[in-house]
Amino acid sequence: MPKDTKALNSTPLSLIARPLVTVDIAIFTVKNEKLQVLLVKRPNNEQEHFTEKWALPGGFLDIDIDKDLNSCALRKLKEKTNVNSPYLEQVGAWGSKDRAPTEWSITHVYFALLNSDKVILQKGGNAAEVAWFPLIDNQVKKQLAFDHNELLDLAIQRLHAKVEYTSLPAYLLPDEFTLPDLQKVYEIVLNRPLDKSSFRTRILSTNLIAPIPNKMRPATHRPAQLYRLTNPDTLTYFPRSFKYNEKALKS
Incomplete structure (x- = not known):
């Protein structure tokens, strides 16, 4: 057994460094005959990163509440829209030491589809504002927090690919x-x-x-x-x- 593996096996779990685990959701709807995505504005708070920047809705995995990643995504979706999405799909997982300014982090990215007439937008927590933004040339014309522009691009690509052959x-x-x-x-x-x-x-x-x-x-x-x-x-x-x-x- 390699030396570093032996050291890891003998280290108490409480002392092993763990990355931050989050879920981010690209929530799509159609309004005014345009495909739109829901974004939240981060608060003007010195303790927050990317203050007053728009971002995909999401948050931390809560091991006391969420039985799995889907449960976390559904919880965050409900918090921001007050509805349960009829469709939710995981796009993938991305992580690195550079995603967040201070810590190693992993995010699990989902996309959801909603009829906007059923949605009641709700701000609060780490969302100073919540709003729909139209996609222009398959992009949102905002520089988003963290790596959320890239994550949104990946969600849009998955959506377009599946629309070609599904309902x-x-x-x-x-x-x-x-x-x-x-x-x-x-x-x-x-x-x-x-x-x-x-x-x-x-x-x-x-x-x-x-x-x-x-x-x-x-x-x-x-x-x-x-x-x-x-x-x-x-x-x-x-x-x-x-x-x-x-x-x-x-x-």
């Missing part, structure tokens, strides 16, 4: 929606137009949505059928990515 954008909609609503939210997240006929065929060929009996949305020409998710707790996977509207892309 993820449906979690950004209200409980009742039309097929055009669903296509629109896909186009907002992907930032490109989709072929209408191909989209409808793809969606209606699955068990993703179900029409609400005798419920239509009034319209100028023809009322639109309202739908709901058949099983909100289950993500639907498609066999291939969506077909884009080539004419609209060229115009």
